[in-house]
Amino acid sequence: MNNMNNQIREDLQKIFLKTFQNLKENDFDFQKPRIDFENWDSLTHMQLVSELESFFKISFEMDEIVDINKPEDLAVLIEKKKNA
Amino acid sequence: MPNNYSFKIIPDFLNNSVRNFPDKIGLVFEEREYSYKKIKEKANSIASYIVKKTKKGDIVALFLENRPEIIFSYFGILSAGRIVLLIPANISDDNFLFQIKKTNPKLIISQKKFEQKLKRTGILKEYFYTDIDEIPQSSFFAGEDVSGNDVSTIIFTSGTMAEPKGVVLRHCNVISATKNITEFLKWSKYDIDVNILSLSHSFGLGNIHCVLAAGATVILFRDAINIKKIIQTIIEKKATTFAAVPAILRFVVDNYFEEFKKCGEFLRFVQTDTSLMDKELIEKVLSALPNTDFNYYYGLTEASRSTFFSINKHLDKINSIGKALFNVEIKVVDEYGKDLPAGKAGEICIKGGHVIKEYWRCPEASKNIKDGWLKTGDVGFIDKDGYLYFKSRKDDVINVSGEKVSPEEIEEVVRKMPGVKDVAAVGAKDRLLGEAVKLFIVPDASDFDVQSVVQECKKKLESYKVPKLIEVIEKIPRTENGKVRRNILK
Numbered sequence: 001m002n003n004m005n006n007q008i009r010e011d012l013q014k015i016f017l018k019t020f021q022n023l024k025e026n027d028f029d030f031q032k033p034r035i036d037f038e039n040w041d042s043l044t045h046m047q048l049v050s051e052l053e054s055f056f057k058i059s060f061e062m063d064e065i066v067d068i069n070k071p072e073d074l075a076v077l078i079e080k081k082k083n084a
Numbered sequence: 085m086p087n088n089y090s091f092k093i094i095p096d097f098l099n100n101s102v103r104n105f106p107d108k109i110g111l112v113f114e115e116r117e118y119s120y121k122k123i124k125e126k127a128n129s130i131a132s133y134i135v136k137k138t139k140k141g142d143i144v145a146l147f148l149e150n151r152p153e154i155i156f157s158y159f160g161i162l163s164a165g166r167i168v169l170l171i172p173a174n175i176s177d178d179n180f181l182f183q184i185k186k187t188n189p190k191l192i193i194s195q196k197k198f199e200q201k202l203k204r205t206g207i208l209k210e211y212f213y214t215d216i217d218e219i220p221q222s223s224f225f226a227g228e229d230v231s232g233n234d235v236s237t238i239i240f241t242s243g244t245m246a247e248p249k250g251v252v253l254r255h256c257n258v259i260s261a262t263k264n265i266t267e268f269l270k271w272s273k274y275d276i277d278v279n280i281l282s283l284s285h286s287f288g289l290g291n292i293h294c295v296l297a298a299g300a301t302v303i304l305f306r307d308a309i310n311i312k313k314i315i316q317t318i319i320e321k322k323a324t325t326f327a328a329v330p331a332i333l334r335f336v337v338d339n340y341f342e343e344f345k346k347c348g349e350f351l352r353f354v355q356t357d358t359s360l361m362d363k364e365l366i367e368k369v370l371s372a373l374p375n376t377d378f379n380y381y382y383g384l385t386e387a388s389r390s391t392f393f394s395i396n397k398h399l400d401k402i403n404s405i406g407k408a409l410f411n412v413e414i415k416v417v418d419e420y421g422k423d424l425p426a427g428k429a430g431e432i433c434i435k436g437g438h439v440i441k442e443y444w445r446c447p448e449a450s451k452n453i454k455d456g457w458l459k460t461g462d463v464g465f466i467d468k469d470g471y472l473y474f475k476s477r478k479d480d481v482i483n484v485s486g487e488k489v490s491p492e493e494i495e496e497v498v499r500k501m502p503g504v505k506d507v508a509a510v511g512a513k514d515r516l517l518g519e520a521v522k523l524f525i526v527p528d529a530s531d532f533d534v535q536s537v538v539q540e541c542k543k544k545l546e547s548y549k550v551p552k553l554i555e556v557i558e559k560i561p562r563t564e565n566g567k568v569r570r571n572i573l574k
Contacts, residue, residue: 034309035149
């Protein structure tokens, strides 16, 4: 994994911790399924996507947004867009 | 629907369908299918456990996400003659603690992913908690004597006060509402419903009542995130009925219009609520589904769905929120409680068997229910043809995609923050949500960090209550009595 991707993952984790106020750093895992997060509902999903789009200056396709099932999915998507 | 509609208590919905269609699939969730007999067995297991742990009339809190177990538990608790306190999965810590302390449940049924929340709020220390996935299977449940007048469910809702109010539903209220809704929507055993709504809210739960009472099938979704899969499911399973809040319908028609059009081959109706829905959205839904009824209702947790109408059949009444259902009386009154004639705007009042009698230990709020009439706090008028029109909220409650938000609740959180001199919250028009929260702040100093307000609200409030817009101003306009003049801020 290159330095840029490391930075993306670090930033992504920070945005997760900011969006999910009660999420503790040691409870965050890129492989943790969306359904295991305490409060990852439709509204939080859209808030998260919007935060990520504005932070990374990218935009997600609708099909990408609805298929996000874990933080890893987001990391891969962002890496792909930033490395393109 | 049975001809005589002989249901007396909520569990009768399930019991009747178990008798008539024991092997029919009543519930589908993530490729798992449950026959009516299986749903009943699961509910009985929970009832058997509840009977051992609590007494008749005790409150049992149900804090689960959308999953089959919320249905099993709900029917199990009610069959055992206990009261269900329905707690939405997206509740804030403060509100959760408030509802638990206010109702003092003898048992909390929840799931592993919420254990941190139970610990964090101190609830785990003080209350008896059971993980739904650890309730032992048991086929024996002797039954309990439950009457139609018994309290069945408590659901908290925001209102004029900063504190949420507990809506006290009795079995008979729910039976009456289910009858009214089923008569209008003509739900039958042939229907397949796709449910993406939260079952901790009146809209989603009400649909479960109707579907199970009719002996139909419900395909339950955990949430509405994967809308593409939801649309595919409607097509693949040939679903006949679908309900969504306007924000989701907006998302669907803006992003999956062509796919949604294909659903029209199967969908008998789509239903939605009265969150602000603009004409463009209505027209888009109608053009996607020209042969499907687009049913729009007006209601509130205290009075379920009180009006309905099929917009596609009454395009001349497109701005209306429908006509009173059979067995429902609606009137509009002035500030002295006097009935107003057609066309005159005043407070909307509702009466009927589906209307609650009181709020949970809240005599002040219960004063809004008198002689069976519920004062809704909504302002509107009725036209000469009996159609109801919504104009505004009397009490400034903000309607965020169907979720009622009290401005005072948000203001209370922000006012406690250091550096905040004054604050006011109002509803601002939002294309996706209907309304979103807009906050006006008067800070003590010019270097006040507005983002800290968002962070504080995220900590203390549900996500839909977090302000989407914040404006710093010099002074909050108030009346001589100190009341915020929200109409100026809007």
